[in-house]
Amino acid sequence: MNERNERIFGVACTFRKPADVFHAAEKVRDAGWTRWDVHTPFPIHGMDQAMGLPRSKVPRLTLLGGVTGFITGCLLTWYMNSYDYPLIVGGKPYWSAIYPFPIMYECTILFAAFGTFFGQFILNRLPHHHHPLFELPNFARVSDDTFMVVLEAHDPKFHVDDSRNFLQSLGGQEITVIRD
Amino acid sequence: MSDSSSKLTSKWTTILGLGVIALVAAWALAFLGLGQHDHRPALSVLLGCLFWTSLLIGMLMLTMITRVFDAGWAPVIRRNWEFMIGALPVVLLLGVVPLAFLPDFRHLLWEWTDVKHILPSGHEVGHDPILQAKEWFLNEKFFLVRISLYVVFFGVLTWAMRTWSFKQDTDRTASHTHTLHAFSAAGIPLGAVVLTMLAFDCLMALSYHWFSTMYGVWFFALSIRLALAATVILTYRLSNGGWLDGILNQAHRHVLGCLMLAFTVFWAYISFSQYFLIYTANIPEETFWYNLREFDPVTGLKSDWWGVSMYLIFGFFLLPFLALLFYRSKIVPGRLLTIAVIIFIGGIVDLLFNAVPRQILDKTAPEGFTVSPFLCGGLATDLLAIAGFGAIVIGLFLRSATKAETIPVHDPRILESINYHE
Numbered sequence: 295m296n297e298r299n300e301r302i303f304g305v306a307c308t309f310r311k312p313a314d315v316f317h318a319a320e321k322v323r324d325a326g327w328t329r330w331d332v333h334t335p336f337p338i339h340g341m342d343q344a345m346g347l348p349r350s351k352v353p354r355l356t357l358l359g360g361v362t363g364f365i366t367g368c369l370l371t372w373y374m375n376s377y378d379y380p381l382i383v384g385g386k387p388y389w390s391a392i393y394p395f396p397i398m399y400e401c402t403i404l405f406a407a408f409g410t411f412f413g414q415f416i417l418n419r420l421p422h423h424h425h426p427l428f429e430l431p432n433f434a435r436v437s438d439d440t441f442m443v444v445l446e447a448h449d450p451k452f453h454v455d456d457s458r459n460f461l462q463s464l465g466g467q468e469i470t471v472i473r474d
Numbered sequence: 475m476s477d478s479s480s481k482l483t484s485k486w487t488t489i490l491g492l493g494v495i496a497l498v499a500a501w502a503l504a505f506l507g508l509g510q511h512d513h514r515p516a517l518s519v520l521l522g523c524l525f526w527t528s529l530l531i532g533m534l535m536l537t538m539i540t541r542v543f544d545a546g547w548a549p550v551i552r553r554n555w556e557f558m559i560g561a562l563p564v565v566l567l568l569g570v571v572p573l574a575f576l577p578d579f580r581h582l583l584w585e586w587t588d589v590k591h592i593l594p595s596g597h598e599v600g601h602d603p604i605l606q607a608k609e610w611f612l613n614e615k616f617f618l619v620r621i622s623l624y625v626v627f628f629g630v631l632t633w634a635m636r637t638w639s640f641k642q643d644t645d646r647t648a649s650h651t652h653t654l655h656a657f658s659a660a661g662i663p664l665g666a667v668v669l670t671m672l673a674f675d676c677l678m679a680l681s682y683h684w685f686s687t688m689y690g691v692w693f694f695a696l697s698i699r700l701a702l703a704a705t706v707i708l709t710y711r712l713s714n715g716g717w718l719d720g721i722l723n724q725a726h727r728h729v730l731g732c733l734m735l736a737f738t739v740f741w742a743y744i745s746f747s748q749y750f751l752i753y754t755a756n757i758p759e760e761t762f763w764y765n766l767r768e769f770d771p772v773t774g775l776k777s778d779w780w781g782v783s784m785y786l787i788f789g790f791f792l793l794p795f796l797a798l799l800f801y802r803s804k805i806v807p808g809r810l811l812t813i814a815v816i817i818f819i820g821g822i823v824d825l826l827f828n829a830v831p832r833q834i835l836d837k838t839a840p841e842g843f844t845v846s847p848f849l850c851g852g853l854a855t856d857l858l859a860i861a862g863f864g865a866i867v868i869g870l871f872l873r874s875a876t877k878a879e880t881i882p883v884h885d886p887r888i889l890e891s892i893n894y895h896e
Contacts, residue, residue: 339895340895349801353799353801357799384754384756385756386754392749392750392753393750393753393754395746395750396750
């Protein structure tokens with residue numbers, strides 16, 4: 295990465311129609327880009343595949359949270375009722391898999407929810423108070439009538455002039471270089 | 475209709491014929507059992523009937539639920555449910571209705587209907603104070619009225635869901651969708667009440683001392699699980715040389731997989747809650763039902779029903795639950811089919827677990843009774859009856875498929891359904 299690129303966030307390019315941005319995304323994907331994004335005013339079906347995005351990794355963190363929660367629930371009820379302060383309640387054993395099951399199950403759900411919520415927070419790199427794209431004067435229009443492809447500078451394929459020419463070849467309208 | 479599809483539907487008479495033969499055999503065994511005062515073969519006919527009743531009620535509920543929610547993915551799959559549910563009143567008429575209306579079978583299966591029946595305590599059923607307290611509901615006349623009501627109710631509802639939907643194929647009127655929406659909105663709560671009563675009368679009343687307010691919900695959960703498993707199996711077959719070839723896509727399988735996961739959890743939640751409340755309260759008039767399903771009253775050791783209950787926990791809940799957590803299990807056809815088959819088999823076992831164990835009078839046993847075992851000749855007649863009713867249902871399903879479009883071509887949401895996307 296050269297000196298010049300360090301101050302540049304990337305190159306943005308606008309499109310007028312969903313079909314245009316869809317086909318542009320497919321071409322960017324096929325060119326082997328990994329650090330780039332598409333901004334649209336509404337969800338476009340099939341965009342995930344067009345961008346070559348893998349499935350989200352959040353479900354793995356949910357599962358991890360769930361398993362952690364279940365084990366926590368088991369240990370919690372065992373430690374409290376059977377080890378630290380053994381107590382007979384309603385003639386039930388100190389610890390069995392049945393009477394504390396609601397607690398294990400609630401812990402599973404709670405921790406799975408934590409895994410999901412904080413997992414997406416971390417994977418989305420949140421909190422993120424500012425983004426260089428917000429400096430772009432026409433960025434607000436991608437929530438209205440404009441579609442945008444942004445090639446980011448930290449992609450190994452990135453070079454300002456080449457990227458600009460590449461976006462032009464895809465049929466982009468306004469091409470802007472975004473400073474970081 | 476393509477060649478392979480018409481080849482499929484032309485088999486309907488053969489399949490229906492095989493079903494009738496199997497059912498006649500099951501009924502013949504039931505009559506033989508009557509002579510020896512053996513309730514087990516008659517129970518097999520009841521189980522065969524209730525298994526398919528449950529599955530078809532599940533499909534009826536799914537039909538109505540997708541109507542009420544205007545589910546965009548549903549139309550191509552719902553048409554197959556509409557074909558299936560036509561068999562619901564037939565199944566009831568060939569199973570529960572004769573069993574309830576023929577006094578000999580009624581007295582054999584539902585012991586409380588026979589006032590002269592001797593209990594393990596040595597008393598007659600007619601003098602049982604627990605039955606006397608429930609008599610306003612559990613009396614023969616009202617019982618028969620209710621059984622008739624189930625046939626009429628499900629007959630009318632399935633007829634309505636089919637008729638207006640099939641009409642749309644020819645007259646292309648969108649208003650039929652609104653009519654069915656209204657029918658479904660009324661049908662869901664009414665259906666919930668009626669299926670609960672049906673579960674109470676046909677299953678819970680087999681052991682009339684016992685009561686559980688969760689029973690109807692359990693029956694509903696089982697119904698939907700069976701309906702979804704059967705839908706996956708059916709659509710798998712129909713998308714390989716049937717009318718869903720090239721139409722059923724990955725997103726449809728994903729939806730069915732997600733619903734199977736949801737209702738697997740729901741079934742476990744309901745079944746566990748029922749057990750948990752009875753375990754916690756520890757009242758003898760409730761716990762005996764689970765004791766019958768855990769201990770052999772003669773030896774006091776765990777019986778084979780305990781093994782069945784462990785299978786239900788680990789094989790019918792945990793295995794499908796863990797498998798369905800993974801995205802690829804829901805979209806790869808072979809994997810989804812395998813899970814559906816596991817659920818389908820588990821559903822049969824769950825029904826047996828709920829209906830079969832009962833006290834059999836035996837003066838030589840220390841408690842005065844033994845419990846009907848799981849592994850016995852009865853299991854074979856259960857499977858015969860389930861296969862018999864199943865072949866009749868599939869035969870009628872294929873027959874329905876010759877009477878209407880196999881894809882609801884004029885459903886307002888048909889394009890959305892065919893192009894359904896995750």
